[in-house]
Amino acid sequence: MSGYEVNFDGLVGPTHHYAGLSFGNEASTKNKQAPANPKLAAKQGLLKMKALTALGLKQGVLAPQERPHVPTLRQLGFYGDDHQVITQAMQVAPDLLSALSSASSMWTANAATVSPSADSEDGRIHFTVANLNNKFHRSIEHTATSAILAATFKDERYFVHHAALPDVELFGDEGAANHNRLGGAYDQASVQVFVYGQQYLNGNIKPKKYPARQSLEACQAVARLHQLDERKTVFIQQNPAVIDQGVFHNDVIAVSNQQVLFYHQQAFLYSEKVLGEIYQKMAMLGQEFIAIEVPEQRISVANAVSTYLFNSQIVTRTDGRMSIIVPEESRQNQAVWGYLNDMIDMGTPIDEIQIFDLRESMRNGGGPACLRLRVAVNEQEYQAINPHVLMNDQLFDRLNGWIDQFYRDRLVQADLADPMLFIESRTALDELTQILGLGSVYDFQK
Structure with a gap:
């Protein structure tokens, strides 16, 4: 196999806490105000990164964002020095301070949509940073995300960076959490699959309880920006009924790797039609399409959401076979664990289950796949x-020591006003940019 898929995982930030900020994400709202352990959360994520490198995979790190985000607090009318701004916010609007202290940028599946050079007309890798405008605490991320991605993928011969789409509901964009790439080798042409929750222009099928965060119009705009061939692009509407059951992104109900799409029976609207389109377009590329549909009678949507089964990673090992990376919650659910073991015996390319304890991030509403952004590259691009x-x-040892030095092992909302937490966080991020060779990507460094 030629080319590589590099998984870029987000480091959990020093202000990781449970604020219940994500309406529509049932794990997030359920654990609101529970004590969090930022140190454990960061170390759990780091262990997953290390384990994937041990499988022979390529693995990268994306830095967390500056939190609390004092510039936004100033924009909203708080004044004085940085500590005074934070103190005022805690006194007047503690939930606002909580939102602006969120460590949600660890969900790098939402950082951007990435199209590899093999699929883009100009032969370069395209990044469109997500606007995440459905949630205030995430809508402020894209500026720093752009800076971090630009510092990670610098060479303009290989990488193109696009700004976030207009910050309106019509172009609501949640990044790669609603994007799949189906094909063979990572450096060869593929079929790109965009999944949306609602069509705003000339569309009327939408969820009733929870918001549809990704629009068709955003998917189409990203496809144009990335110079994708419509003959190798598919747009699928997510089933509104599963959005209303807590499936806030497609990666909570479906996951792909190379020619494999692993998905729940209820994942898509007009499923038979759109899967037929994928089959057809894969065949045009001379590629086999392997669809693994999980029946509702085996695993309910509720079980899929609570265990984050589909928010797993499917990765190709150096021997050419595939492993599925699942959270510990999947093993603890009898129906899910039984299905996973049956699937291994079905003769699919997936023949190994890897289990990780990601409890700290799971309680904030995301599993293994939420923590990573996939970037398919050829050898030259990888070297760049x-x-x-x-x-x-x-790097693993150095980041572990960095976490031990700067992270707390307990954090609740009241701690966000602690001036020492603010100092610890800024000092940590300043040092991290030196470790990762990022330069000055944060507002306080400029």
Whole structure:
């Protein structure tokens, strides 16, 4: 197999806490106000990164964002020095301070949509940073995300960076959490599959309880920006009924790798039609399409959401076979664990289950796949990536020591006003940019 898929995982930030900010994400709202452990959360994520490198996979790190985000607090009318701004916010609007202290940028599946050079007309990798405008606490991320991605993928011969789409509901964009790439080798042409929750222009099928965060219009705009061939592009509407059951992104109900799409029976609207389109377009590329549909009678949507089964990662090992990376919650659910073991015996390309304890991030509403952004590259493109962000034993040890130095093992909302937390967080991020060779990507560094 030629080319690589590099998984870029987000480091959990020092202000990780449970604020219940994500309406429509039932795990997030359920754990509101529970004590969080930022140190454990960051270390759990780091262990997953290290384990994937041990499988022979390429793994990178994306830095967390500056939190609390004092510039936004100033924009909203708080004044004085930085500590005074934070103190005022806690006194007057503690939930606002909580939103602006969120560590949600760890969900790098929402950072951007990425199209590899093999699929783009100009032969370069395209990044469109997501506007995430459905949630205030995430809508402020794209500026820093753009800076971090630009510092990671610098070489303009290989990488193109697009700004976030207009910050309106019509172009609501949640990034790669609603995007799949189906094909063979990572550096060869594929079929790109965009999944949307609602069509705003000339569309009327939408969820009733929870918002549809991704629009068709946003998907179409990203496809144009990335110079994709419509003959190799598919747009699928997510089933509104599953959005209303807590499936806030497609990656909570479906996951893909190379020619494999692993999805729940209820995942898509007009499922038979759109899967037929994928089959047809894959065949045009001379590629086999392997669809693994999980029946509702085996695993309910509720079980899929609570265990984050489909928010797993499917990865190709160096021996050409595939492993599925699932959270511990999947093993603890009898129906889900039984199905996974049956699937291994079905003769699909997936023949191994890897289990990770990601409890701290799971309680905030995301599993293994939420934590990573996939970037398919050829050898030259891989060599052009900022080498300081690529995981190895030395970086793992250094980041572990960095976490031990700066992260707390308990954090609740009241702690967000602690001036020492603010100092600890800024000092940590300043040092991290040096470890990862990012330069000045944060507002306080400029």
